Amino acid sequence: MRVTFKRDWIHSWLLLLPAMVFLFAFTHIPAVTTFINSFYSTPRGRRPAKFIGLENYERLWDDPVFWKVMFNNLWFALGTIPLSIALSIAMALWVNDKLAGRSLVRMAYFTPTVLPLIAVANIWLFFYTPGFGLFDQVFGALFGWSSTNWLGDPATALNAVIVVTVWKEAGFFMIFYLAALQAIPVSLVEAARIEGASRWTIFWRITFPLLMPTTLFVSINAVINSFRLVDHIFILTDGGPDNASSLLLFYIYEVAFRFWETGYAATLTVALLLLLSALAIGQFFFFDRKVHYK
Amino acid sequence: MSWSGPTLDRVLNTAAAWTLALLWILPLAYAIWTAFHPAAYEARFVLTAPLTMDNFAKAWSAAPFARYFLNTFVLVSLILAGQFFLCTLAAYAFARFEFPGRSLLFSLVLLQLLVMPDILIVENYKTMRLLDLVDTIPAIALPYLASGFGIFLLRQTFMTIPKELDEAARIEGASFLGVLWRVYIPLAKPTYLAYGLVSVSHHWNNFLWPLIVTNSVDTRPVTVGLSIFSAIDSGVEWSVINAATLMTSGPLLIAFLLFQRQFVQSFMRAGIK
Numbered sequence: 001m002r003v004t005f006k007r008d009w010i011h012s013w014l015l016l017l018p019a020m021v022f023l024f025a026f027t028h029i030p031a032v033t034t035f036i037n038s039f040y041s042t043p044r045g046r047r048p049a050k051f052i053g054l055e056n057y058e059r060l061w062d063d064p065v066f067w068k069v070m071f072n073n074l075w076f077a078l079g080t081i082p083l084s085i086a087l088s089i090a091m092a093l094w095v096n097d098k099l100a101g102r103s104l105v106r107m108a109y110f111t112p113t114v115l116p117l118i119a120v121a122n123i124w125l126f127f128y129t130p131g132f133g134l135f136d137q138v139f140g141a142l143f144g145w146s147s148t149n150w151l152g153d154p155a156t157a158l159n160a161v162i163v164v165t166v167w168k169e170a171g172f173f174m175i176f177y178l179a180a181l182q183a184i185p186v187s188l189v190e191a192a193r194i195e196g197a198s199r200w201t202i203f204w205r206i207t208f209p210l211l212m213p214t215t216l217f218v219s220i221n222a223v224i225n226s227f228r229l230v231d232h233i234f235i236l237t238d239g240g241p242d243n244a245s246s247l248l249l250f251y252i253y254e255v256a257f258r259f260w261e262t263g264y265a266a267t268l269t270v271a272l273l274l275l276l277s278a279l280a281i282g283q284f285f286f287f288d289r290k291v292h293y294k
Numbered sequence: 295m296s297w298s299g300p301t302l303d304r305v306l307n308t309a310a311a312w313t314l315a316l317l318w319i320l321p322l323a324y325a326i327w328t329a330f331h332p333a334a335y336e337a338r339f340v341l342t343a344p345l346t347m348d349n350f351a352k353a354w355s356a357a358p359f360a361r362y363f364l365n366t367f368v369l370v371s372l373i374l375a376g377q378f379f380l381c382t383l384a385a386y387a388f389a390r391f392e393f394p395g396r397s398l399l400f401s402l403v404l405l406q407l408l409v410m411p412d413i414l415i416v417e418n419y420k421t422m423r424l425l426d427l428v429d430t431i432p433a434i435a436l437p438y439l440a441s442g443f444g445i446f447l448l449r450q451t452f453m454t455i456p457k458e459l460d461e462a463a464r465i466e467g468a469s470f471l472g473v474l475w476r477v478y479i480p481l482a483k484p485t486y487l488a489y490g491l492v493s494v495s496h497h498w499n500n501f502l503w504p505l506i507v508t509n510s511v512d513t514r515p516v517t518v519g520l521s522i523f524s525a526i527d528s529g530v531e532w533s534v535i536n537a538a539t540l541m542t543s544g545p546l547l548i549a550f551l552l553f554q555r556q557f558v559q560s561f562m563r564a565g566i567k
Contacts, residue, residue, distance in 0.1 A: 012391035019384035022440035030417035094311035108315035116499035
């Protein structure tokens with residue numbers, strides 16, 4: 001018996017070895033070296049990286065652009081997450097119901113999910129174009145508004161990016177709610193209906209609480225996405241004007257690959273990783289008390 | 295649910311659902327309109343507007359899209375093959391064997407769901423330079439091969455497979471790899487399909503890392519190619535840009551329309567944990 005156990009050990013380690021090598025090489029070790037490098041200066045030419053203690057962190061603390069992109073990212077998360085979750089629940093409820101043309105509607109909601117974010121940005125860029133873009137034409141015809149530079153105005157640029165993101169994500173989240181809705185026993189809803197509960201009451205007292213595990217899963221995903229997906233910014237605004245629509249990861253890209261300040265970029269990455277972990281842990285505990293596991 | 299006739303409630307709900315659906319499909323419909331019509335009809339919606347394929351022809355000849363498509367195809371296949379191989383082996387170990395360090399290693403796998411290669415761009419770029427792989431297709435693929443998500447998904451599936459099947463195959467003399475090949479992999483086919491679709495569409499659409507690590511026509515995937523083609527100052531007509539945009543999303547879009555049910559079910563299956 002003991003021998004087979006030992007053999008099982010070796011077999012499992014061998015099975016895990018290839019995946020672990022890649023996992024360590026491109027996730028765990030880079031995460032650790034990011035942390036280490038955040039205490040070093042950026043190597044330039046013949047000058048190697050030098051230990052500079054907390055200097056990068058002091059710079060980060062005093063960097064107005066950092067605080068701006070943090071604030072932007074917060075606003076971006078607050079703007080995209082609740083809205084896309086609310087929309088995705090509505091979509092899932094509709095598509096799950098006996099609706100005329102249900103499969104067409106479902107297709108319409110889900111299609112943005114399969115498009116590359118870059119392609120999505122190209123399509124929306126035209127909508128936002130001042131003068132002859134669709135928004136200007138529609139709003140001009142309906143309300144007589146004058147031409148607006150949606151992406152060029154610091155006041156509207158980030159919100160314009162938020163709209164695109166919600167459009168792209170809601171259909172994706174809908175899928176998870178749809179799966180969850182189909183798992184809710186019909187008898188529960190019917191019992192409530194016999195008791196005379198309205199659709200509204202049924203939703204808030206039965207459906208919504210039972211969807212909580214899905215909401216936890218979707219919102220963790222949404223939070224991570226709000227820090228991870230910056231592709232469309234490259235096309236729509238390039239972070240501008242004056243960083244008004246720049247997000248943290250986009251700023252990291254700029255610092256590392258446009259200004260080539262890898263030391264400072266490592267420090268910014270540490271900030272992003274800390275933030276993500278804190279959010280994930282916080283969310284887990286926040287929802288844990290409200291989630292009803294079956 | 296019982297049929298209660300077209301109540302006001304139902305009518306309102308249907309109307310709202312359809313309005314949202316129209317709003318949702320509008321951007322794509324608009325892109326299709328401009329791509330198939332001459333530039334003069336970019337903002338004039340008349341049914342008699344002449345259809346044309348010129349925009350596609352112009353886009354195709356203005357940039358090396360054929361090469362970009364080939365690159366993306368190679369990239370996506372490489373990632374899928376690597377992920378299937380690495381994740382299957384690892385998931386099998388986690389699902390069926392007891393060994394020291396299992397829970398620690400498994401939590402390290404799950405950690406990747408939070409600390410993704412997408413974020414570690416600075417260090418991964420350094421690694422690629424060290425390996426002398428910058429501007430190659432393997433460089434785009436390598437960070438994604440050992441996918442924590444894939445390992446987790448396959449482990450969950452393998453764990454649902456009855457142990458009796460496993461034992462029966464062992465009694466017949468199958469080795470531990472033989473059991474994996476003959477019992478586990480065939481029974482997990484739906485999960486492989488689901489994970490495959492999600493992975494292909496994810497990496498077809500991926501942009502930031504390929505943008506960083508490639509800098510020539512021979513390695514760029516379509517997303518990066520498209521972004522260069524449509525750069526604001528390139529002065530290309532909108533209708534041509536939209537044609538290029540549709541072209542790059544085309545294969546996935548068509549696959550989605552043809553296999554809609556499988557796509558939706560795959561994304562569902564991949565998401566339920």
